[in-house]
Amino acid sequence: MASTVVTHTPAVLNYLEEKGRHAGILSWVLSTDHKRIGLLYMYTMFAFFGVGVLMGLILRLELLTPGPTIPGFTANMYNAVFTLHGVIMIFLFVIPGLPAIFGNFCMPIMIGARDVAFPRLNLLSWYCFIVGAGIAVLALFTGQGFPDTGWTFYVPYSLRTGTNVTLGMLGAFIIGWSSILTGLNFLVTIHRMRAPGMGWFQMPLFVWALYATAWIQVIATPVVGITLALVMLERAIDVGIFNPALGGDPILFQHMFWIYSHPAVYIMILPAMGAISEIIPTFAGRTIFGYKAIALSSLSIASVGYLVWAHHMFTTPMSLAALFVFSLLTFFVAIPSGVKVFNWVATLYKGSIDLRSPLLFALSFIFLFSIGGLTGLANGALGPNLHIHDTYFIVGHFHYVMFGGTGFGLFAALHYWFPKMYGRMYNERLAWYYWALMFVGFNMLYFSMLILGMEGNPRRYYDYLPRFQTWHVVSTVGSWILVAGLLMMAYNFIRSARRGAPAPANPWGGVTLEWTVPSPPPVENFHEIPRWEGSAYHGFEKLQRRRSEAQ
Amino acid sequence: MVLLGITAAMLFFVWRYRLKRNPLASNIEGNAMMEIVWTALPTALVMVMFWYGWAGYQSSRSVPPDAMPVKVTARMWSWMFEYANGKVHHELFVPLDKPVKLILASQDVNHSLYIPAVRIKQDCIPGRESYLWFRPTKLETYDIQCAEFCGTEHSNMLSKVRVVSASDFETWYNTIEPVDENSGERLVQIYGCLSCHTTDGGKKVGPSFKGIYGERQTVLVRRREMNIDVDDEYLLESMREPNAKIVKGYPPNQMPSQEGILSDEQMTAIVKYIQELK
Ligand code: HEM
Ligand SMILES: [Cu+2]
Ligand SMILES: [Cu+2]
Numbered sequence: 067m068a069s070t071v072v073t074h075t076p077a078v079l080n081y082l083e084e085k086g087r088h089a090g091i092l093s094w095v096l097s098t099d100h101k102r103i104g105l106l107y108m109y110t111m112f113a114f115f116g117v118g119v120l121m122g123l124i125l126r127l128e129l130l131t132p133g134p135t136i137p138g139f140t141a142n143m144y145n146a147v148f149t150l151h152g153v154i155m156i157f158l159f160v161i162p163g164l165p166a167i168f169g170n171f172c173m174p175i176m177i178g179a180r181d182v183a184f185p186r187l188n189l190l191s192w193y194c195f196i197v198g199a200g201i202a203v204l205a206l207f208t209g210q211g212f213p214d215t216g217w218t219f220y221v222p223y224s225l226r227t228g229t230n231v232t233l234g235m236l237g238a239f240i241i242g243w244s245s246i247l248t249g250l251n252f253l254v255t256i257h258r259m260r261a262p263g264m265g266w267f268q269m270p271l272f273v274w275a276l277y278a279t280a281w282i283q284v285i286a287t288p289v290v291g292i293t294l295a296l297v298m299l300e301r302a303i304d305v306g307i308f309n310p311a312l313g314g315d316p317i318l319f320q321h322m323f324w325i326y327s328h329p330a331v332y333i334m335i336l337p338a339m340g341a342i343s344e345i346i347p348t349f350a351g352r353t354i355f356g357y358k359a360i361a362l363s364s365l366s367i368a369s370v371g372y373l374v375w376a377h378h379m380f381t382t383p384m385s386l387a388a389l390f391v392f393s394l395l396t397f398f399v400a401i402p403s404g405v406k407v408f409n410w411v412a413t414l415y416k417g418s419i420d421l422r423s424p425l426l427f428a429l430s431f432i433f434l435f436s437i438g439g440l441t442g443l444a445n446g447a448l449g450p451n452l453h454i455h456d457t458y459f460i461v462g463h464f465h466y467v468m469f470g471g472t473g474f475g476l477f478a479a480l481h482y483w484f485p486k487m488y489g490r491m492y493n494e495r496l497a498w499y500y501w502a503l504m505f506v507g508f509n510m511l512y513f514s515m516l517i518l519g520m521e522g523n524p525r526r527y528y529d530y531l532p533r534f535q536t537w538h539v540v541s542t543v544g545s546w547i548l549v550a551g552l553l554m555m556a557y558n559f560i561r562s563a564r565r566g567a568p569a570p571a572n573p574w575g576g577v578t579l580e581w582t583v584p585s586p587p588p589v590e591n592f593h594e595i596p597r598w599e600g601s602a603y604h605g606f607e608k609l610q611r612r613r614s615e616a617q
Numbered sequence: 618m619v620l621l622g623i624t625a626a627m628l629f630f631v632w633r634y635r636l637k638r639n640p641l642a643s644n645i646e647g648n649a650m651m652e653i654v655w656t657a658l659p660t661a662l663v664m665v666m667f668w669y670g671w672a673g674y675q676s677s678r679s680v681p682p683d684a685m686p687v688k689v690t691a692r693m694w695s696w697m698f699e700y701a702n703g704k705v706h707h708e709l710f711v712p713l714d715k716p717v718k719l720i721l722a723s724q725d726v727n728h729s730l731y732i733p734a735v736r737i738k739q740d741c742i743p744g745r746e747s748y749l750w751f752r753p754t755k756l757e758t759y760d761i762q763c764a765e766f767c768g769t770e771h772s773n774m775l776s777k778v779r780v781v782s783a784s785d786f787e788t789w790y791n792t793i794e795p796v797d798e799n800s801g802e803r804l805v806q807i808y809g810c811l812s813c814h815t816t817d818g819g820k821k822v823g824p825s826f827k828g829i830y831g832e833r834q835t836v837l838v839r840r841r842e843m844n845i846d847v848d849d850e851y852l853l854e855s856m857r858e859p860n861a862k863i864v865k866g867y868p869p870n871q872m873p874s875q876e877g878i879l880s881d882e883q884m885t886a887i888v889k890y891i892q893e894l895k
Binding site for chain 2: 408
């Protein structure tokens with residue numbers, strides 16, 4: 067594909083070469099460059115993701131047969147492992163997610179800025195993340211071991227168990243700061259630092275998604291912070307807010323927890339949707355269909371998303387009125403997601419589609435996310451919820467959303483922006499092979515869970531009734547295939563970061579600002595702050611004109 | 618259906634408008650009509666889904682007036698069913714075709730009573746009461762599982778619904794076993810002791826009942842080790858105030874106090890049963 071290379075003053079070093087004031091590892095961990103911070107997040111998050119996947123593999127292996135499967139692996143260990151798996155995947159992988167990596171790396175460039183508004187605060191966010199994660203690791207190896215409560219920390223069990231709940235919660239609490247600070251930083255950056263001429267409706271859609279996400283991070287995260295703090299207090303000095311034995315209310319905990327944790331699922335998914343909205347136009351070689359609809363749907367998801375939390379609690383004693391409203395709103399919040407999907411598919415219409423790995427992952431995102439969304443509707447309907455709540459159906463559903471959605475979205479973004487990050491290409495053919503493995507393995511692993519849930523297998527079960535075994539076996543085999551694909555992907559990127567063929571500034575024919583700077587970008591991105599004119603994706607018109615002239 | 622449509626459209630477009638075949642893309646910025654259609658249609662669709670869900674749920678909340686009430690107590694990690702006449706059992710016996718109302722409570726942490734065969738569940742929250750009802754329509758045995766995570770033996774917190782004919786139920790219901798010195802074996806089953814204790818020497822969350830009577834044992838009293846003899850008095854105290862003396866190597870705060878749950882006669886019967894388990 068033809069690329070438009072904007073040449074820069076060659077004297078400027080790119081961000082990977084430029085050392086700054088420090089040398090070696092310090093030039094990374096003390097760097098305030100948004101691109102380096104993006105990579106710091108990426109390395110640490112993928113390290114945790116690896117551990118999380120390993121935990122998932124252990125869970126699946128244990129479930130291969132009913133009764134104990136792995137010698138020496140007890141129910142208590144299983145409970146700690148699924149908690150660790152959930153905590154890692156949620157707090158250390160999907161919540162920081164795309165904003166921490168690609169938001170940091172790309173967003174300032176995409177709006178034509180030299181960095182985020184508060185670069186030092188940005189580095190502090192990473193430190194909060196690392197310190198929080200470190201404390202969680204400490205919880206693993208001290209006292210009576212990692213919490214065994216599930217990542218939801220429901221009281222009163224979390225008040226009674228002897229495991230390291232307080233330490234684990236303290237870790238999550240501090241990681242929350244990282245999320246809030248990143249959100250604040252992005253809000254200010256997007257408000258104040260857009261290139262001259264770039265109005266709100268001329269921003270790339272990924273930036274819109276980050277903007278909506280940042281509001282949720284800033285508004286919702288404190289709620290979970292308070293909730294966790296109260297549980298820690300309750301454990302330490304019996305304040306009696308949640309503990310029924312002291313007159314507290316365990317349901318209150320669930321409300322407070324989900325007031326954050328439901329919006330948090332939009333912290334996870336919105337940025338991935340934003341990345342998909344960048345990738346599809348680029349590989350269809352045309353502007354996005356329904357720009358405003360997509361941008362506004364991000365905002366409406368972010369706002370209605372605050373009002374549906376109690377759909378996680380339909381089986382607790384609740385008034386009929388509450389049930390009615392929360393179920394109804396849950397259905398409403400599905401509509402903007404549907405609108406996005408329709409607009410993406412319509413963007414393919416009359417494009418000239420170059421099916422490369424980023425698009426392949428993006429289309430898989432649409433497929434898997436749609437399954438996640440539709441199974442979500444089944445959960446949101448009160449009648450079916452009564453049956454499938456807290457079963458493997460839910461486990462299947464949220465893996466489709468968080469892994470099939472956010473995970474595959476993140477992989478799509480990685481294939482898309484990797485050449486920009488490292489100035490090198492990866493092996494495209496290999497990408498197709500591991501895509502196939504991952505796609506097949508994924509569906510074996512999680513579709514089986516949907517079936518298991520409908521058959522009535524509850525979640526968080528170390529052991530299960532023998533009649534469920536068939537689908538557990540399919541699921542476990544699927545996990546092996548999926549992980550084989552993940553390993554191949556890791557190999558592809560690790561190898562290509564150092565030895566891949568040099569990438570041009572614009573390998574895919576993208577039209578947003580990050581493709582106008584060299585790959586990898588120079589230290590402060592722009593020699594001269596660009597002026598922006600026209601709509602976000604007007605660049606495709608020029609591209610098409612050039613192509614038709616060439617014919 | 619929707620999924621198939623989306624996937625088919627996606628695949629078709631990718632094939633039809635591939636780079637080779639359609640090198641010149643058309644820049645369609647959007648279409649207000651389309652946006653309205655694909656907002657309105659799904660809205661209508663999900664409202665229908667919502668309504669069906671709501672209607673189905675509502676009927677599951679309106680208990681028929683002739684339903685038979687059964688009190689359910691959930692606790693780590695067993696179920697107890699208590700009938701109007703005081704009969705207590707660890708499995709739920711119900712007569713065919715008669716609606717049953719389950720009144721749910723928990724003694725310790727959150728649990729959730731789940732009967733997959735009738736597709737219902739409801740949480741048991743300590744300090745709150747909740748309910749559930751169903752009508753057994755087949756002479757069958759259904760599984761009961763716990764659906765809310767509650768600790769170590771969560772996946773073994775199982776029981777059964779036994780649907781029996783009306784006359785069988787009548788006989789079962791009206792036989793109330795007397796509490797005498799031989800009822801220990803039955804009591805440890807019904808009162809959920811066996812989810813933490815075994816009778817064959819095996820170790821679970823708590824120590825086995827087998828062969829402890831009359832032995833010397835190391836216990837922790839406020840974290841200080843002490844040696845005691847296992848006798849009637851010690852066993853009774855273990856049930857009334859489990860945290861007073863913790864058997865070494867076992868966790869505190871697990872064993873629920875039986876004060877107010879088991880009567881004195883029942884406790885004595887259990888002590889006798891443990892004594893006999895050599
Ligand atoms: C190879 C990859 C993975 C495997 C094999 C796997 C497997 C599993 C299994 C078997 C469970 C259920 C445990 C139970 O209920 O007994 C589970 C729970 C969970 N998984 Fe995964 N998973 C994987 C990747 C992911 C990813 C990428 C995410 C998030 C982005 C994720 C998030 C979670 C969460 C939040 C839970 C719930 C934990 C809880 O119940 O507290 N998993 N996973
Ligand atoms: Cu939710
Ligand atoms: Cu349970």
